[in-house]
Amino acid sequence: MDIPTSADVVVIGGGIIGVSTAYHLARLGAGKVLLLEREHLAAGATGMSSGLVRMHYDNPIEATFAHKSFPVFQHFDELVGGDCGFVSTGFVRIVKPHNLERLKANVAMMQELGIETRLVSNQDVKAMAPYMTTDDFALAAYEPHSGYADPHRTTLGLAQAARRHGAQIRQGVEVQGIQLKGGRVQGVHTSKGAVATPAVVNAAGPWGARVAAMAGVELPITPALHQATILEAPPQVPSPHLTFIDRINGVYGRSETGNLTLAATSVGEHDKVLEPDELDSFSHAPMPRIQFQALERLCARIPSMATSPVRPGHVGVEGYSPDGHALLGPVPGIEGFYLATGMSGHGFKEGPAIGQALAELVLHGRTEVVDITPLRATRFAEGKPYQGPHAYQ
Numbered sequence: 001m002d003i004p005t006s007a008d009v010v011v012i013g014g015g016i017i018g019v020s021t022a023y024h025l026a027r028l029g030a031g032k033v034l035l036l037e038r039e040h041l042a043a044g045a046t047g048m049s050s051g052l053v054r055m056h057y058d059n060p061i062e063a064t065f066a067h068k069s070f071p072v073f074q075h076f077d078e079l080v081g082g083d084c085g086f087v088s089t090g091f092v093r094i095v096k097p098h099n100l101e102r103l104k105a106n107v108a109m110m111q112e113l114g115i116e117t118r119l120v121s122n123q124d125v126k127a128m129a130p131y132m133t134t135d136d137f138a139l140a141a142y143e144p145h146s147g148y149a150d151p152h153r154t155t156l157g158l159a160q161a162a163r164r165h166g167a168q169i170r171q172g173v174e175v176q177g178i179q180l181k182g183g184r185v186q187g188v189h190t191s192k193g194a195v196a197t198p199a200v201v202n203a204a205g206p207w208g209a210r211v212a213a214m215a216g217v218e219l220p221i222t223p224a225l226h227q228a229t230i231l232e233a234p235p236q237v238p239s240p241h242l243t244f245i246d247r248i249n250g251v252y253g254r255s256e257t258g259n260l261t262l263a264a265t266s267v268g269e270h271d272k273v274l275e276p277d278e279l280d281s282f283s284h285a286p287m288p289r290i291q292f293q294a295l296e297r298l299c300a301r302i303p304s305m306a307t308s309p310v311r312p313g314h315v316g317v318e319g320y321s322p323d324g325h326a327l328l329g330p331v332p333g334i335e336g337f338y339l340a341t342g343m344s345g346h347g348f349k350e351g352p353a354i355g356q357a358l359a360e361l362v363l364h365g366r367t368e369v370v371d372i373t374p375l376r377a378t379r380f381a382e383g384k385p386y387q388g389p390h391a392y393q
């Protein structure tokens with residue numbers, strides 16, 4: 001299919017962030033919105049995402065993004081259309097003992113934001129999940145309605161909704177250059193021809209630094225692999241079971257369709273760091289070393305998983321910033337160039353609200369969802385990495 005020769009806004013990248021941005025732009029009346037994806041929708045981090053949908057963060061910006069995205073997952077059919085595969089299982093976050101006071105402060109911060117969460121005792125967790133070992137922590141954070149969703153269905157649903165609002169989506173089109181003149185965006189060069197546009201959103205995920213370089217902008221994004229291990233749940237573990245992040249053992253887990261469990265080492269551990277030129281050639285095959293590590297850690301929390309048969313897992317690539325938070329906002333000195341990249345392992349659950357924030361920014365020059373200024377890409381050069389007041393250590 002041909003691509004249009006002009007657009008009011010071009011969004012680069014068809015992961016959750018790109019489709020969500022395109023959807024909100026089209027919904028809010030941004031005119032001709034064109035999303036360009038070099039492979040297919042959800043071809044990058046999104047398609048491999050573990051899909052955890054929870055709101056616990058140790059900083060108010062990400063907690064707000066997750067909170068404002070949550071209703072979209074819960075009421076997807078009503079708000080977007082279709083089924084995003086959301087399963088509400090309840091969620092617990094277990095932190096290392098030295099972070100206990102921070103846990104209390106963060107739960108209080110989230111309650112103030114209106115997030116439905118509370119502290120529960122280890123006995124409460126045992127009552128909810130008798131299959132878990134709970135004698136190594138006193139308190140955990142609990143979200144009764146959180147769980148997980150299907151990243152493919154979510155992305156495709158948002159893309160359909162974007163199309164219904166008039167956005168055009170072209171797959172198999174690679175953006176190869178960004179045309180600038182007098183400090184303003186003029187258009188993009190693509191594998192299928194040129195598109196004139198005054199506004200470009202870089203939602204290229206782990207490829208975000210490469211796309212930014214097309215406009216002469218250097219971004220600190222490290223691409224790294226993150227692996228999901230799948231195993232059969234034993235009879236004593238119900239399906240679906242509690243979704244959890246266990247920072248004592250460095251593992252998270254959730255149910256997967258068909259009596260399976262998905263487990264992975266903590267996001268941010270960087271199962272394997274990639275060189276930028278490996279971004280197009282890395283293997284999606286599970287790494288046995290990481291699989292072993294994830295299983296060992298999972299069994300420390302759910303001992304009955306020790307004899308569970310392991311099924312093929314998968315590996316995805318994610319782009320991480322130096323402080324572990326996204327790069328969001330306008331690019332100083334280049335009018336019409338916006339960043340929504342470097343999601344650092346959190347982008348799926350925050351995608352609906354991040355897309356809304358980007359659309360608001362492009363259309364109105366400011367965001368209603370939450371102030372994203374602390375996540376400006378220049379914060380590192382300014383020596384101001386972002387951190388919540390009670391960041392876990």
Ligand SMILES: Cc1cc2nc3c(=O)[nH]c(=O)nc-3n(C[C@H](O)[C@H](O)[C@H](O)COP(=O)(O)OP(=O)(O)OC[C@H]3O[C@@H](n4cnc5c(N)ncnc54)[C@H](O)[C@@H]3O)c2cc1C
Nearest residue numbers: 013015017038044045046049050052175205316343347349
């Ligand atoms: C294994 C794994 C598990 C995860 N688990 C969770 C989780 O449980 N919960 C959670 O919230 N987050 C999770 N994440 C993180 C989350 O999936 C990502 O933050 C999110 O999907 C990033 O979305 P994105 O749209 O920014 O990037 P991507 O999904 O990578 O999309 C970027 C797209 O841009 C395209 N592109 C790149 N260059 C170009 C170009 N030049 N022209 C056109 N298109 C281009 C790519 O093909 C790609 O499709 C996980 C990530 C991984 C890898």
